[in-house]
């Protein structure tokens with residue numbers, strides 16, 4: 001489905017069969033065109049989900065006609081390829097499902113190892129990791145809020161501003177010394193050599209201070225571009241706090257990808273990773289502010 005300037009064009013291509021994923025072009029006269037209506041018929045969130053779904057390599061089981069919770073999410077942490085579902089029976093006779101690396105499965109077992117993981121263990125681990133991640137996000141959000149509330153009083157840019165003022169004062173002081181130096185030489189209080197030597201030293205000092213000011217100004221700019229005022233994306237996670245079961249919807253909303261390691265460990269790439277990193281950087285950069293404030297209280 002493609003949306004172009006408010007027009008929804010459906011049926012440009014059709015899939016011949018779910019199994020082979022063959023797509024054929026549909027003749028133009030068979031296209032379904034709906035002018036300026038997509039806002040009414042496609043909710044933005046659903047549209048994004050649909051986009052997301054179409055990107056994933058998913059195969060619908062012909063038996064159940066239902067998309068697995070895991071379809072399209074699991075990757076081998078070594079070869080980065082998809083994992084394939086298999087089932088087996090344990091000694092007591094009960095059936096269980098597990099995933100293995102698709103590279104290994106396609107008989108190219110010299111190219112990768114099994115990376116086997118039972119669905120039951122996978123589910124437990126992911127539920128635990130999601131809840132842990134949500135707690136972490138709640139804490140992060142709280143700290144960002146605290147920074148924002150005290151940040152107005154003493155912000156990092158303000159500290160930098162004060163440092164810049166200090167350096168500027170130093171420059172004017174040295175400039176004054178430089179001026180009196182010339183008088184000293186004229187009054188023969190110092191020799192010509194001494195005059196030249198000091199003059200050079202003062203000039204070097206001023207240059208150095210000017211370079212420092214430039215650096216501080218750049219740093220200040222960096223902080224100013226970095227302020228975080230809202231974290232609406234965290235709400236999506238908070239809604240799922242305390243989950244005990246997984247659904248495809250939860251997976252779609254919270255997780256980008258899950259890497260399975262050879263030893264059965266998993267590494268989850270959560271959604272909004274960049275936003276989260278930005279928050280952590282923000283906290284790191286404003287640590288001084290927060291610590292100062294705590295001492296002041």
Ligand SMILES: [Zn+2]
Pocket residue numbers: 076077078079080081101102103104112113115
């Ligand atoms: Zn692999």
